[in-house]
Amino acid sequence: MRKIKLDNRIIIKRLWAIVKPYRGRAFLSLLAMALTAATQPLLGKALQLLMDLGFRQKVPFSLWWIPGVLVSIFVLRGIGTFATAYYNNWVLSRVLNDLRAQAFERLLRLPVARFQEESTGKVINTVVGDVRQVVDMIQSVFISFVRDALVVIGLVGSLLWLNWKLTLVAIVVVPLTAVIVRTTSKRLRHLNRENQRVTAEMTQVVEEAARGHQVIRVFAGERYENHRFFLRSEALRGFSQRMTVAFAATTPVTQIATSLALSLVVVLAIQADMTVGEFTQFVTLMLMLLTPLKALAEVNGPMQRGIAAAETVFEMIDAPVEHDPGTRVLGRAQGQVRFENVVFRYPNAHAPALDGVSLDVKPGQTVALVGMSGGGKSTFVNLVTRFYEPEGGRILLDGVPYQDIMLPSLRAQMALVSQNVVLFDDTLKANIAYGVEEVDYARLAAAIKAAHLDDVVARLPEGVETNIGENGLRLSGGQRQRVAIARAIYKDAPILILDEATSALDNESERAVQAALETLMAGRTTFVVAHRLSTIERADLIVVMERGRIVEKGTHEELLAKGGTYANLYRLQFTTPVEAL
Incomplete structure (x- = not known):
């Protein structure tokens, strides 16, 4: 299957189309993040007032209203943080459901040939794992590019207002960070694509081991299956290590550059005409700036993982249906x-x-x-x-x-009874009357009787309402085949x-079912x-x-x-x- 590479702008546009129906709650989350971001420079200003007024001039009222301001700032910050988490989860949980629903709906409409080209593990990983990575990317990017960006804007604005010369010295690290991020992006994207491929292969190995457990034990295939799993696991470990190296190199370089800028600022601030409170405010704001800058630098990793996953998800969603x-x-x-x-x-x-x-x-x-x-x-x-x-x-x-x-x-x-019986992890009733919204119980009973399942139903703890397990694991091979025959009888197709x-079926079961089949086949x-x-x-x-x-x-x-x-x-x-x- 040809891998489709989408432009980042196309991916963002398509993701926005999924988020758009929830833009009202997303906007509330944006306001909450703005409130959280606004508390950062306010905290620096409160500390400056505390240093200059509370400790230098010993004004009595400052001992009460400044702590009150500090508490108020943290209350606002708590409200903003809670609202951000609540509305983010409200939006993203629905985006996750919508994206998975789109992928699963398309999965059900794909031509049969598609499932002969791709493993079951890859299909499962796309609908479950890759969609999760896409939503994780939205969350990481949204929080970092909005909340952290707002914090950076607010802090840099406050720093410029306080002393624009020192601020210009401090922000020389930004272009360096941009170059580092751009250099690692391409490498991370490639590694994430390979990581997805091997993850799908590992899922397939585990799925086959669970499905073929008896065959593995009888034919002593444990060593062979362990080796298959080990190869995929080692490949994932290697990709993880290389991604960690590419990703981790960004953070220390950025932090070293930032610390150099901070050291230079401290030296220049001492020489400048600044009060103790202003100096404390400036250094505090600069230290506060490190966390959102670090978060912005680190968002590249999950973003590249998400983009690689989005390519796979949208490739499935865009795949031609029958x-x-x-x-x-x-x-x-x-x-x-x-x-x-x-x-x-x-x-x-x-x-x-x-x-x-x-x-x-x-x-x-x-x-x-x-x-x-x-x-x-x-x-x-x-x-x-x-x-x-x-x-x-x-x-x-x-x-x-x-x-x-x-x-x-x-x-x-048409009705189909295949050698490879497919049953669903549902009740016996749902498996026989599959695909219908309202069950005709008289018709269901007739299908059960015609397929000679009466004795089976009588032994089940809840009759036709009994869950028969994944692919009918609670039934014998012959019973499973008779359920498939009952399903065809219930459909009553020409x-x-x-x-x-x-x-x-064993000989006795075959004789019992053969008469039902001949009756069914008539006409x-x-x-x-x-x-x-x-x-x-x-x-x-x-x-x-x-x-x-x-x-x-x-x-x-x-x-x-x-x-x-x-x-x-x-x-x-x-x-x-x-x-x-």
């Missing part, structure tokens, strides 16, 4: 599916996965797709669901070209795709990809695929009588333990 030029919305389809000389090639593949495939499937017909691995069976059903667009030819549903049908309307006609739908167009012959033998049409082409088609008896590819595969299955069909 192509959907259709305008027609279908009612319930009859289920006629026709392939006309369809050609499909995967990206960067030389040979086509489907090469001139033509097939006319009648409504209610059961079509079994068989052939050796890589023959094109999975590609065929992925084109039926329109997860991919054909390179040549066309596909029609009830005589209507796929391109004319809106994607949601097209997929509303077109079914059964991709190894009974592969995870519906069904595409079956299976290795076992129980469904294939009863199919209305068996299509034999080899290297992306249809080499044979007919009924089970017709193809056996031909003595061709299907007959050879049939004999192979009963003479060797390989899955040929």
Whole structure:
């Protein structure tokens, strides 16, 4: 996937568009920061009055009103600090939710091919980790560039008013700081991009280790997985060290330059005609200036991390969604599916996965797709669901070209039961009645009964309201597959795709579910990809695929009588333990 590099101004403009709806609260935060910033020079002035009036002239009333002023300043400072934190969090928490929602919404609409190009870890890291870094950048930059900048402006203004000559000597450090920051910015940006990449890889390793824990233990893969994790961890440590060096070099150089300027100011101030209070005020304001200047110098690190993360987040948000030029919305389809000389090639593949495939499937017909691995069976059903667009030819549903049908309307006609069952960390009810807002309980009960899940539901502590865990971990493999079948039964779509739908069932479970599948398949167009012959033998049409082409088609008896590819595969299955069909 090509990495998009965005100009900083574009990133800031887009982030402002997300913050803009909350500009009222952001403005209140700005006022609170201005109040906090205003207390800094006021504190210096109060100290000057305390030194000149309280200790030199011994005026009685000064002993009371100056401390009162000091307390008032700190009260105002506390109010400003609290309001800043409150309104900043109010705005940024909503910006975080909005940005994550945009990224997740786009994630759900990305084409299937995108998930074959990127790891799950990278996708998770983009939506969760990178978005967090972007918001952290907004917070750091907003606070430093606004609050600290206001403090610097207020303090420098007070210093200029107090003694402009000494102030000019003191601020010679500013250009030096700017040069240092500019020099380190480019380096930090590059390191942060690499850091993001390796973080995504580490997330993927951890996710795979958790998902494949049993396989790792049985095959003694602990050392191998530890090594994979160690390599990513070491890479992250290296990037962290290099970023720390690049980032940390800024602070001491800035502080040394500042201390030199401060030392020179002290010498000149002693020679100038200044009262003790004025000198105390000047030095105090200069010392106060160090903290916001340091913060402004250090904001470059999180800013570069945030910009690098923003590029990744906006690349996902801007990624093209599934192509959907259709305008027609279908009612319930009859289920006629026709392939006309369809050609499909995967990206960067030389040979086509489907090469001139033509097939006319009648409504209610059961079509079994068989052939050796890589023959094109999975590609065929992925084109039926329109997860991919054909390179040549066309596909029609009830005589209507796929391109004319809106994607949601097209997929509303289909139900899928795959070999790789996907269940969600939710209740059994939500998994069976997936995608509907209001559950039809009579329909739910019928789907459970048809999929022979009655006994499973009876044993669950809360029945259909029981949470079945991540990917159905509280269920057995056969039970999980029956839940997927119940989901297809509940949807009651006119077109079914059964991709190894009974592969995870034992013989007893398969017999129980097979009857339900046959009832479900009646009157519906069904595409079956299976290795076992129980469904294939009863199919209305068996299509034999080899290297992306249809080499044979007919009924089970017709193809056996031909003595061709299907007959050879049939004999192979009963003479060797390989899955040929």
